[in-house]
Amino acid sequence: MKKIGYLGPSGTFTEAATRKYSGRExxxxxxxxxxxxxxxxVKxxxxxxxxxxxxxxxxxAVSQILDLMAQEEGVMFRGEIVLSVRHNLLVRPGTEISEIKxxxxxxxxxxxxxxxxxxxxPGVEIEETTSTARAASIVAGSAGPWAAIxxxxxxxxxxxxxxxxxxxDSSQNATRFIVLGKSDAGPGNNCRTSIIVEARDRPxxxxxxxxxxxxxxxxLTRIESRPVKKRLGQYMFxxxxxxxRTDRKxxxxLEAVARNAYYLRILGSYPADRSLAPPEEPSPAQGITLEEARAEIDMVDSQIVELIGMRTRLVEKIAGVKSPGRIRDEAREEEVLRRVRSLAVAKGVDPEMIESVYRIMITEYVKxxxxxxQSRMSGC
Incomplete structure (x- = not known):
């Protein structure tokens, strides 16, 4: 029989979430x-x-859980439960609210x-406990006019x-619980993936x-930062x-992030619990408007120009180590063209168009x- 652990003692919200997750199993x-x-x-x-x-x-976020997951490898996310959380003030029979200390x-x-x-x-003493159920247990065994939430x-x-x-304080109060296991869940139509990533220290x-x-x-449904705990100002996300994670896109x-990040760890993919999610906004009857499409194109153009700028700066670095007689590397140029054509086919883009764009870029980069x-050799 499967064993599922939860934070005790009995009566916690985690137990309620666990019972919801296990259902009739x-x-x-x-x-x-x-x-x-x-x-x-679990590990x-x-x-x-x-x-x-x-x-x-x-x-x-529950920061203790985030820190635990950052420290402990060998444990993955394999499910989630969203639970509507209703808090109640609990007292021993005979205790009046006005008496609570x-x-x-x-x-x-x-x-x-x-x-x-x-x-x-107002003015009542507040004491933290390890769980809501532990608070109830303490109040039940106390002689004073205490209350538990x-x-x-x-x-x-x-x-x-x-x-x-x-x-x-909020009528919409809800908590998202994660199911931990030694492996994550298989692919499906309603999945969510969680990762930890640490960016490189550069603009x-x-x-x-x-x-x-x-x-x-x-x-992206959530982004949360936590300190790496090595030095001030260093964070993981x-x-x-x-x-x-097995979906193509x-x-x-994730492959692209892994190439560019200092550290990437996939916490797992799992079925998403959307039972308390707000209804999705209906799409406009006519679809995207001309203005909206142009705005998206402008955003993509900005990203393209930024990427070209990044590529240009790398090409400039290469120019700093090239000699006058070895500026052009035709074998490398053909390799680049073959690679971008292959990428274009994989992405559903016309490879002829992509090759034309890259040939123009290569010509300009050679110049x-x-x-x-020449400037370096002349000392200017």
Whole structure:
């Protein structure tokens, strides 16, 4: 029987997400004491899968999970669950709201109820716990007028009274959970892919990475930065995108990123949970307008010019090491033309047109290199 780990004790939102994920499948749910234990046990094989929270619609990413995934290789994303999160104020029977002196919960839950706490319980002591269920357990065993922020399940598990329901600041509050495994999921029609990437330390490096996805019309659904923790100002980026890593466009983009980034790691591809996603905006009845098409062409033109500029600067560097008698390398030119023709065919572009464009560029680059070499040799 499959073993799936979740953050305990019983009654956490992670348990609720795990139960939603497993559905009616016969599984053994394993209560874990911490997120690092879940990751470690999945990696070692003690667990088949583990469920951890990744981001919340109100408070953003769970940084502890991002840092764990950056540190631990051998664990991949293989599923996701989006859970509507409703926080409740739980007290021992007989405790009145006016008597509450302390509120306990997980830091994320406390942050998601910050408005309610400051408005309805100003001045009350706040204490962080390792989970919402742990907070409920502490309150149940306390003698003082304390309260916990937790789930309906925790209220039942620890014989607490639901004092106030739905105290979260946002009615649309939701948390996205990730299913961890030793491998990711196979390809499908509704997939998402997550990666970690560290850009090279040079101007435009991050733009160059993101451009690879834009050029292939790949939608990025999340970008999150975290410090590399080696020196100040050095960051890695967690990126989610629509599509499976084996899809042609996604695969091409990842290959291009791998060539240009300092570090790339694919966290995994998995079925996307869009159960709480807002409805897509309807497309215009007439499709794209002339103005919109021209605006997109202008954007592409800007990218083309920038890429030509990058290529030109590289050609200038080569001119700095060439001798007057070896400026033109016809074998290299033919190699470039063969390669771009092949790329054009693969991309569905007319290879004759691409070859014509490149022949013009090569001619201009040869002229430019001659001027650079002559200037260098004359000492000017």
């Amino acid at each position: 016969p599984v053994e749910l394993v209560c874990c004491r911490s997120f690092p234990q879940i990751v470690s046990d 070692s094989g003690l667990l088949d899968e583990g469920v951890v929270p990744l981001e919340n619609s109100t408070e953003g 302390k509120v306990l919960s997980h830091p994320q839950a406390l942050a998601q109820c910050r408005g309610y706490l400051s408005r309805e319980l 937790g789930t309906y399940l925790a209220a039942g598990n620890y014989s607490l009274k639901l004092a106030v329901a739905d105290i979260q 435009g490096a991050l733009y160059g990475i993101l451009r690879e996805f834009a050029l292939r019309d790949i939608s 967690f990126i989610d995108m629509d599509g499976h 996604v695969g091409e983009a 430019m290199q001659k001027r650079r070499v």
